[in-house]
Amino acid sequence: MLLPLPAGAETLLILLLALLLDAFLGDWRLLNRHVPRPRALAARAGDWLDRRLNRIERSDATRRLRGLLTVLFLMLTALAVGTAVTVVARLLPYGWMLELLLVLRCVAVRQPWAGMRGVLDALSGPDASLEAGRSALAEISDRQSWRLDLHGVVRAAAEAGARDLARRVVAPAFWYALLGMPGMLAWTVADALAATIGHDTPRYADFGAAAARTGRIMVWLPARLTGLLLALAALFVPGAQGPGAVRAMLATAPGHPARDDAWPVAALAGALDLSLAGPRREGDMVVKEPWLGDGRARAQPADLRPALVLYHVVVMLTGLLAGAAGLALLRFGPVW
DSSP states (O other): OSSSSSSHHHHHHHHHHHHHHHHHHHHOOOHHHHOOHHHHHHHHHHHHHHHOOOTTTTHHHHHHHHHHHHHHHHHHHHHHHHHHHHHHHHHSTTTTTHHHHEEEEEEEEOHHHHHHHHHHHHHSSOOOHHHHHHHHHHHHHHHHGGGGOOOHHHHHHHHHHHHIIIIIIIIHHHHHHHHHHHHHHHHHHHHHHHHHHHOOSSTTTTHHHHHHHHHHHHHHHHHHHHHHHHHHHHHHTOOOOOHHHHHHHHHHTHHHHTTGGGHHHHHHHHTTTTTOOOOEEEETEEEEOEEEEESBBSSSSHHHHHHHHHHHHHHHHHHHHHHHHHHHHHHOOOOO
């Protein structure tokens, strides 16, 4: 244990420490070389099971069942590993370090922020160019960056930052605070499988149905919480609009094709008086997606500066909530 603390307080204080460490020292080259991220391992496992179980010659019902079993197997594995890590961390004198290490591998504070900053630098630095911006965007977004103009590159970078803030910071923190290490690993597996096999395509419509549904269930509340945190953060950032973030969420996020990702993206759009998402070209198709927010669609590189500040303020608010809750548990004990 870290100290003779209540388990809930220790969990929240470990979360606070992990957020601080990753925010300031997030380029974990040594860890990246020797300790793979659980999300990458889950994606690899999902891909391996996909190649062996998702046989095109099988019936739709069989592929749907196999997809469900894939999700159950990997989720139960995550819960078992998380429980084992928690038990070991409670038994060993410095076992909290093992738990902290695993939390650091599940959250990603600095990486998405650095990706957005990379796009900003590519578009506004001394060697700024649209091609450099497109190349930087390709590192953080699955959009066809080579088709985008300047405004499209900026919008896509902002959208990627909002999505990653929800999925790589707030969601793992939420599930860790709620269910400890088993919850955080379960979310990590669910998110990885949703990204790997949870696609609405002919190959994955059946096999990936359970993965997509599980991912949507687990991100439902964290996505909306991220939107609210962005609205709150906007109150502390000059030029940002907290009420605008709330209005944009309520007016444009419900029913949007982006589903849960629409909530943090809409909040960021409203906070910066932008319109994000919207129609775009993918291959030979034009995707007529509704706009999120009702501000300017002609986003400029300078719009990424307050977006980066908002990102960090949300991380700070998440850490403050974890720290305050942990201290409250120390002072008053659990309420249940």
